[in-house]
Amino acid sequence: MERKIGFAQALKLFWKQYVNFKGRARRSEYWFMALWHLIFMLPLVIFYVIGLIVMISGFATESNGVGVLGLIVMLITGILLIVYNLATLIPNYALYIRRFHDTGRSMLIPLIFLGVYIVTYIIFVVFNFTDPFYDNASTIIMSILMYLLYLGMGIYNLVICCLDSERKTNKYGQSHKYGSFYQSEHSKGNDDTYSQNHIIAEDSNSEQHLNERDDK
Structure with a gap:
């Protein structure tokens, strides 16, 4: 049995296999990288929320200097969050597909889920323009159905990503574990x-x- 993938090694593999959609990824590789994302993003989210609170309280009390400071903090952290998400978009999806491969599953389901996310995102954008206050009953029903779909997809992804590696060699390669x-x-x-x-x-x-x- 091979040595387990460590915390630091998972980060190295994540960037080294930036566009690798063909291999396999163990549970430890996937979840250690999820922990890295949390470590990187949590401080930015906290500062963003602090900036939002400072901005609202500053403008509410007519302390424009404080409000502007909060706005600047929000803008900086918001830009950093966007840059980080864009930089990790492709390797995240590649790691996600390799985790499916490691359990003996093809990339068909991840591709279907990607298509669902894109289509539903477009629908939500259309809803925000056509019915921004969600006054129409059909808009509310469609939104609820899409959120339930997201929930089901999320549960399925969680289960698959928690499964152990397929022991035998499959068409995606030999088991790293x-x-x-x-x-x-x-x-x-x-x-x-x-x-x-x-x-x-x-x-x-x-x-x-x-x-x-x-x-x-």
Whole structure:
């Protein structure tokens, strides 16, 4: 069994395999990277919320200087969040697909989910323009259905990403977790087969020699 992927190694693999959509990714690689995202983004989110509170309180009390300061903090942290999300968009999706591969599943479901997210995002944008206050009952119903769809997709993704690696080698490559174990077992099986065949061959040769001696 191979060595587990560590916390620092997961970050290195994430950037090293930026556009790798073909291999496999273990649970530890996927969830350690999720923890890295939390570490990177949580401080920015906290500062963004602080900036929002400072801006609202500043303008509400007519302290324009305080309000502007809060607005600046919001803008800076907001830009950093956007840049980080854009920079990690492709490797995140690549890691997501490799995690599916590691469980023996194709990239079809991730592609379908991506299409669903894009279509529903466009629908929400249209709703914000046509019915910004959600006064129409059909808009509310459609929004609820889409949120339920998001919930179902999220639960499915969570379950798949928590599954253990498929032990055997699949069409996406050898298991990073069980690869060496199965390789050694396979080699051991081949050695046993060879030994058995060798013994059978020796027995056959011995029997043949005895028969020849009897004939003489």
